[in-house]
Amino acid sequence: MNYxxxxxxxxxxxxxxxxxxxxxxxxxxxxxxGVGARVLAEADSGEAAQRLVAELKPDVLVMDLSMPGCGGLSALERILARQPDARVLIASAHTDPLTAERTLKAGAAGYLCKRSSPDELLRAVALVAAGQRYLDPDIAAQLHRADRPEHPAEALTDKEFHVFLQLAQGRSVAEVADTFHLSPNTVGTHLYRIKQKLGIQNMAELAMAAVRAGVIEV
Known part of the structure; x- marks a missing residue:
C-alpha cells in the first residue's frame, strides 16, 4: 500500500x-x-452512521470502531456495499496492527489512533478527502517491523475476526447474530472455528486472546 x-x-x-x-x-x-471544514451531523452508533452517510453523502465519514449496535467494522462494510466510493477514516483507540490491517482491508480509506496529535487528525482527514490512503505513522512502523510477532488471530477469516471482536467486547452469540443478520447457529459455527484456530476453550480465554492481540483494552 502507498500512503x-x-x-x-x-x-x-x-x-x-x-x-x-x-x-x-x-x-x-x-x-x-476551526480549519474550515463543515460537520453536517453526528452519530453515536454504526446504524446511525450508515443512515447519515446515505442521506448526507459527506466528503468523509470519521468513525470509531467500538460503538453500540453493529459497531464500526460492520457499519463500514454496509456503507461501502451501498456507496463504494464513500471515504471513511477510522479513528480508534485500538493501536494494534492487526485491527488496523483488517480495517483497511475492509475498505477504510484511513486508520488513525485517537492518541495522535490534533494536527495528525487534520492531516488524515485531508488526505482521505483527497482520495489518498492514510495509516497512522506509529502503526505503519509496527507493520514494517520484520520481527513483528504474529498472533493466532491473524489466521481468522474476515467474518470470524468480526465475530471475534464483537464477542470479545462482551456481546452474546444472540446479540452478534442480530448485529450481522445471521442465525445463532451460524455465529456458533464461527465461534467454534475461532476457538479451534486460537486454541481456546471458553469465553474468558477468548477475551484474554483479544487482549493479547491488542484488539480490546483492559
Missing part, C-alpha cells in the same frame, strides 16, 4: 462524525470546523 504524506486543504470539506462519546465528537468538531 501519501502531503497536506491537502480542508476548506469546505463536509463530514459526518460517528463516535459514541459526545466529548470526542465535540473535540473533533471544534478541530475540523
Amino acid at each position: 501519501a504524506h502531503t497536506d491537502p486543504r480542508l476548506d469546505e470539506l463536509t463530514l459526518v462524525l460517528a463516535d459514541d462519546h459526545a466529548i470526542v465528537r465535540l473535540g473533533f468538531r471544534l478541530l475540523l470546523e
